[in-house]
Amino acid sequence: MSKDLYLGVDMGGTQIKVAVVTSKGVIKEETAMPTDVNAKPSNVLNSVVYLASKLKNYPKTKSIGVGIAGDIDSKKGVVRFSRNLPKWKNIQLKKILEKLTKKRTFVDNDANTASLGAFWLDAKGKADNLICINYEFFQP
Numbered sequence: 504m505s506k507d508l509y510l511g512v513d514m515g516g517t518q519i520k521v522a523v524v525t526s527k528g529v530i531k532e533e534t535a536m537p538t539d540v541n542a543k544p545s546n547v548l549n550s551v552v553y554l555a556s557k558l559k560n561y562p563k564t565k566s567i568g569v570g571i572a573g574d575i576d577s578k579k580g581v582v583r584f585s586r587n588l589p590k591w592k593n594i595q596l597k598k599i600l601e602k603l604t605k606k607r608t609f610v611d612n613d614a615n616t617a618s619l620g621a622f623w624l625d626a627k628g629k630a631d632n633l634i635c636i637n638y639e640f641f642q643p
Contacts, residue, residue, distance in 0.1 A: 506525075507525065507526045507565055508523050508524070508525060508531065508560055508563045508564045508565065509523070509524050509525075509526070509564055509565055509566055509567070509568060510522070510523060510524075510555055510561065510564040510566070510567045510568070510606070511523075511524050511567075511568050511569075511570075512551060512555070512567060512568070512569045512570070513569075513570050513613065514538075514551075514569060514570065514571035514572075514585075514587075514588070514613075515538060515572075515587065515613075516538055516540065516572065516586075516587025516588065517537065517538055518535050518536070518537055518538055519535060519536050519537075519538050519547075519551055519554075520533065520534075520535045521533065521534050521535065521551065521554055521555045521558070522534075523558050523560040523561060523563075523564060528620070528623065528624045531560050532558050532559060532560060533558075534554055534555075534557070534558060536550065536551075536554055538587075538588070540587070540588055540589060540590070541590070542590075543590065544582075544588070544590060544591050544594045544599075545599070547588075548596075548599055548600065548603065549603070552600070552603045552604055555604075564606065565606070565607075566606050566607040566608065566609065567600055567604065567606050567607070567608040567609070568608075568609045568610075568611075568616065569596060569600070569608065569609065569610045569611070570611060570612070570613035570615075570616035570617070571585055571587075571588075571591075571596070571610065571611075571612070571613055572585055572586065572587045572612065572613045572614075573585030573586060573587065573588070573591070573612065574612075575610060575611055575612045577609075577610060577611040577612070577615070579595075579597065580595065580596050580597020580598065580608060580609070580610040581593060581594065581595055581596065581597070581610075582594040582596050582610070596608075596610045597609070597610050613637075614635065614637035617635060617637060618633065618635035618637075621633060621635055622635075
């Protein structure tokens with residue numbers, strides 16, 4: 504089994520989850536905090552990094568993967584807009600986290616990360632293709 508560890512961050516509208524995972528997808532440890540949707544993005548990200556740094560295996564993690572709902576430029580790691588986080592407009596998430604953590608960071612839409620996870624972990628080579636439907640109930 505690979506000893507490589509990675510940090511996964513799920514930036515949800517009600518809760519932010521942080522986990523240290525192996526390259527096989529095994530969660531070694533995890534924690535969470537409520538999402539303060541009214542806080543400045545920089546304050547939220549400082550809290551996320553603080554929360555992650557309290558995990559025993561955090562120093563051993565090689566890189567960070569972040570899933571966040573919204574219009575995400577995954578190549579640049581920019582949150583253009585997130586309905587769950589209304590103050591998050593054109594936030595350079597990748598750049599900020601890399602500066603705060605000194606770890607390479609990848610950012611994508613949460614539906615894309617869920618699809619990739621399902622294909623990589625759940626299908627486990629049993630399928631050549633996968634369709635993932637992300638349903639979100641919204642009441643204005």
